[in-house]
Amino acid sequence: MTVGSGQVYVVTGGCGFLGSHLVRMLLEHEKNISEIRVFDLHLDESLRTLSNDRVKVRLISGDISRLEDVREALRGSHLVIHTASLVDVWGRVPASKITEVNVTGTMNVLQACKEEEVQYLVYTSSMEVVGPNIHGDHFYRGNEDTEYRIYHKEPYPLSKAKAEKLVLEANGAKIKGGKLLYTCSLRPTGIYGEGHELMKQFHRQGLRTGRCVFRAIPPAIEHGRVYVGNVAWMHLLAARQLQIHPSTLGGQVYFCYDSSPYKSYEDFNMEFLSACGFKIIGSRPLVPYFLLYLLALLNALMQWLLHGFFTYAPILNPYTLAVASTTFTVQTDKAEKHFGYQPLYAWEEAKKRTITWVKSLEVSRKDLKDVGEKGNYCCN
Numbered sequence: 346m347t348v349g350s351g352q353v354y355v356v357t358g359g360c361g362f363l364g365s366h367l368v369r370m371l372l373e374h375e376k377n378i379s380e381i382r383v384f385d386l387h388l389d390e391s392l393r394t395l396s397n398d399r400v401k402v403r404l405i406s407g408d409i410s411r412l413e414d415v416r417e418a419l420r421g422s423h424l425v426i427h428t429a430s431l432v433d434v435w436g437r438v439p440a441s442k443i444t445e446v447n448v449t450g451t452m453n454v455l456q457a458c459k460e461e462e463v464q465y466l467v468y469t470s471s472m473e474v475v476g477p478n479i480h481g482d483h484f485y486r487g488n489e490d491t492e493y494r495i496y497h498k499e500p501y502p503l504s505k506a507k508a509e510k511l512v513l514e515a516n517g518a519k520i521k522g523g524k525l526l527y528t529c530s531l532r533p534t535g536i537y538g539e540g541h542e543l544m545k546q547f548h549r550q551g552l553r554t555g556r557c558v559f560r561a562i563p564p565a566i567e568h569g570r571v572y573v574g575n576v577a578w579m580h581l582l583a584a585r586q587l588q589i590h591p592s593t594l595g596g597q598v599y600f601c602y603d604s605s606p607y608k609s610y611e612d613f614n615m616e617f618l619s620a621c622g623f624k625i626i627g628s629r630p631l632v633p634y635f636l637l638y639l640l641a642l643l644n645a646l647m648q649w650l651l652h653g654f655f656t657y658a659p660i661l662n663p664y665t666l667a668v669a670s671t672t673f674t675v676q677t678d679k680a681e682k683h684f685g686y687q688p689l690y691a692w693e694e695a696k697k698r699t700i701t702w703v704k705s706l707e708v709s710r711k712d713l714k715d716v717g718e719k720g721n722y723c724c725n
C-alpha cells in the first residue's frame with residue numbers, strides 16, 4: 346500500500362461512538378492526511394480495514410492515563426483530536442477512575458504534545474462543563490458568552506471542566522523545539538446518531554414495555570442534541586483551521602450545534618423510535634415530579650447499599666433527572682464565524698440515517714430471537 350507524505354493525525358478514543366465517526370469523516374473529507382492513528386483502550390479491529398491507498402489507519406492500543414503510551418502514540422504526529430473519555434453519569438465507574446482518565450489523561454496529552462513537538466490539539470469537551478447546574482437554572486438557546494451559574498459536583502462534568510481548563514490554559518505554551526502549542530475546545534450537547542449506546546438502551550426498554558414510552562419529562566423542557574456526523578465534521582474543520590488561523594481558534598471554546606430541533610429529551614428520541622412503531626404515552630408526565638425524584642433518590646440509595654456486591658446503576662438517578670428536567674439548548678454562530686462551520690448533514694438527513702440505524706437494531710434482535718416479544722417487529 347502506498348501512503349503519501351501528508352499529515353499524521355492522532356484520534357484518542359477513536360474507537361468510541363464519536364471517535365469512530367470522526368475517523369471515517371477524516372478519511373472521506375480530509376485530503377491532507379496520510380495517517381490516522383486511532384488510540385484507544387479497546388480497539389475496534391474493523392477500523393483497520395478502512396485504510397486506503399492514500400491514508401493508513403493505524404490502531405494503537407494504549408491507556409490515556411499512562412504518559413508513556415500517549416507519548417509513543419503522538420511521536421511524529423502533527424495534530425491530536427482528544428476525544429477519549431469515560432462518559433459516566435450513572436456511578437458505574439468510581440470517581441477516581443473518571444478523574445484519572447478524563448483529567449490525568451488530558452494532562453498526559455498536553456505533556457506529550459509538548460515533549461513530542463505536536464503543535465495542535467482539538468479537545469472534545471461537553472455542554473456539561475457549563476450545565477445544567479443542580480439549581481435547575483435553564484440555559485435557553487445560549488451561546489459561548491451567555492452568563493450562567495456554573496456549579497459542578499458530579500465526577501463527570503467536574504472532570505470535563507477541569508480538563509477543558511487545562512487545555513485552554515495550555516494554548517500558547519512553548520513546546521520542545523521552541524514552537525507554540527495551539528489548542529481549542531468543542532462542546533457538544535447531547536450527541537445522537539448511528540451507534541449511540543443510550544438510544545440502544547431506550548429502544549430495548551421500549552420493546553419491554555410493548556413499544557410504549559411513558560412520558561416522564563414535561564415536553565416544554567428543551568434539551569440540546571446534535572448529530573454525531575456534524576460533531577465529527579466540526580472537529581475536522583476546527584483541526585484544519587486551527588493550523589491555518591491559530592490566533593483566531595487558539596484558546597477558544599465552541600458549542601457544537603446543528604439544525605436538529607429543540608425538543609425535550611424524550612420527544613427528540615421519539616423522532617426515531619416512532620418510525621419503529623413506538624408511541625409516547627401522555628401529553629404531560631404520567632408521574633408527578635416529586636415521585637420521580639423519590640424514585641431517583643431510591644435508586645441512589647440502592648446503589649449505595651449494594652455497593653461492594655454489584656454495580657446497580659439505572660438510567661434514572663437524581664443527577665440524570667436534573668439534567669433531563671432542565672432546559673439546556675444552544676444557539677450560536679461562533680464556529681461559523683471563526684472557522685466557517687456549517688452542518689454537513691441537514692436535520693432530515695441526520696434523522697434518516699439515525700432511523701435506518703435504529704431499524705437495523707430491530708433486524709438484529711429479530712435474528713437473535715432474544716426478545717420475549719410477540720413478533721411485532723414491523724417498522725413503518
Ligand SMILES: NC(=O)C1=CN([C@@H]2O[C@H](COP(=O)(O)OP(=O)(O)OC[C@H]3O[C@@H](n4cnc5c(N)ncnc54)[C@H](O)[C@@H]3O)[C@@H](O)[C@H]2O)C=CC1
Nearest residue numbers: 358360361362363385386408409428429430471533535536
Ligand atoms: N455522548 C455524548 O452525548 C457526549 C459526549 N461528549 C464527549 O465526546 C467524547 C466521546 O464520547 P462518546 O463517543 O460518547 O464516548 P465513548 O465512550 O463511545 O468513547 C470514548 C472512547 O474513549 C476510550 N477510552 C476510555 N478510557 C480510555 C483510556 N483510559 N485510554 C484510552 N482510551 C480510553 C473508550 O474506549 C472509548 O472508545 C468524550 O470526550 C465525551 O466526553 C460530549 C458531549 C456529549
Ligand SMILES: CC(C)CCC[C@@H](C)[C@H]1CC[C@H]2[C@@H]3[C@H](O)CC4=CC(=O)CC[C@]4(C)[C@H]3CC[C@]12C
Nearest residue numbers: 432434471473534535561610660665666668669
Ligand atoms: C426519563 C428519564 C428521566 C430520562 C433520562 C435521560 C438521561 C439519561 C439523559 C438526559 C440528558 C442526557 C445527558 C446530556 O445529553 C448531556 C451529556 C453530555 C455528555 O457529555 C455526556 C452524556 C450526557 C451527560 C447525557 C447523559 C444522559 C442524559 C443525562
